[in-house]
Amino acid sequence: MATGLLALLDDVAALVKVSAASLDDVPTQVAKTTGKVSGIVIDDTAVTPKYVVGLDPKRELSIIYQIAKKSLINKAIFLGPAALVLGYFAPAVIPYLLMLGGAFLCYEGYEKVHSMFSKTHEPTDAPTEEMETITPQELEKERVGSAVRTDFILSAEIMAIAYATVANSPLMNQIVVLITVAIFITIAVYGFVALIVKADDIGVHMAQDKFHPTTQKIGRSIVKSMPKFLTILGYVGTAAMLWVGAEIIAHGLPFLHHPLESLEHALSGVPALAWLVKVVVLALGGILLGAVIALVLNLGKKLFKRPAEKVA
Template identity: 65%
Template sequence: MPSGFFALLDDISALVKVSAASLDDVPAQVAKTTSKVSGIVIDDTAVTPKYVVGLDPSRELSIIFQIAKKSLLNKLLILSPAALVLGYFAPWAITPILMMGGAYLCFEGYEKVHSMFSKHHHEVHAEDENVETITPEQLEQQRVASAVRTDIILSAEIMAIAYSQVTGQPIINQILVMLAVAVFITVGVYGFVGLIVKMDDIGVHFAKGDYSPAVQRFGRGIVKFMPHFLLILSYVGTAAMLWVGAEIIAHGIPFFAHLLHELEESLANVPAVAWLAKALACGIGGLILGFFIDKIVGLVKKVWPGKKQTQPA
């Protein structure tokens, strides 16, 4: 009996050692996953600041926090469990779902590009009976909802990639890696976004504070530069939407995935050029796909008219 008891303790000890060794891999897996989703993280970071443009500056951080909170909850409570369940019971379903999300990103990206060149974009006339005035609070709610819709697609891709890095690992590793990626990415992205949207306030603080002339000049430089930076960031975000959306779809279609791989291989000697060529090809493809989706959506809206247009009060 004692010998059997000690044998059981030995087995438990061995199991604990194996589990500990397995858990030691978690930080490395988190780091690897984070590097693989860098393009999507750039997209998420570049897209989000536009949702607070034109709103009360005192509400900027609150809005960013609302988006970040919903993003984290979506990753932890919906996307991570869904990836684990689908990966176990229906791994074939993950790719089509991600492709639908990619199509939505291409559609949103095209809409933004179209708005840049359309002379009549967002022209709103008070006498138009289809226009409904909304309050700043309602506008804020709309912005948050729109940001969360875009974020959930990007987050789904992030969590799907995170799952792909831990397939075959013990279930505890899968859960820990996905939870860690969800928290790390969300805090990193929205922490940086919060810093971006408040940089002009930081610049004003330095420019008007009791600092040396050099620091005050630096503060004024920040204030002057930030509008240009936010404009550039909005362009980058739109391009990233098209690029990421099209790449998601291409990876789900073997023919296009093969073409992208061949393009990268042909320029492998110059990695920067290979990356740029792939991003450009995906961006153009995403723009074309977004155009066709926009036409389909337009036809659907004519058949089933939606809600009235809205404008801020």
């Protein structure tokens, strides 16, 4: 009896050692995943602040908290388990879902670039319609809903990439990595968003006369620099959206992936230049793909548009 118990304990100890050794890889896998989704994270961070513009400053942190909470729920409860289920029952579908998400990122990026350079404006003499009144509470709810919908798509990409990174790992590793990535990225993104949104208030507070002149100067600099910073962040987010979307698609298509690898090898002597050239090529490819998608969608809208009712 004692011998059997000792053997069982030995088996349990061996299992614990194997599990511990396996879980030792989790930090590395989380770091690897975070690096792969950095472009999407940058875009998510750059997009979110616009949803609190024009709302009561006292409600800004509450709104960001609502978006962050729903984002974490989507990642940890819906998207993460969905990735695990698909990975178990239909792993071949995941690369196509990733490429579909990549195409969406390219389309969104193209739309942003197009809006930046478009010179067309709505005619000022167009007939105005009576605007629907909306309460601040309804506007806040609408903004939160819109932000959560955008975040859901980006979060789906993040969790799919996270799963693809650990697809060959033990199930426990997959679960731990997905949960860790969901929590870490949500806190990082929305913590930084909260800091950006409240930076003006922090600057105004620091610029008060009761503080040291150096502190006041820093506060005024923060207030003056925030508009430019937000503009630059928007450009960086758009570029990240385009290059990440194109890279996801290129990774799933060998006839695109191999030339990119060859380009990197050709410039391997100067890693920074290799990375820059790759990013530029991917961003341009993302714009081109986004333009094609936009053209197809516009043609589809025209083809399936219902004829306008004739006015008697």
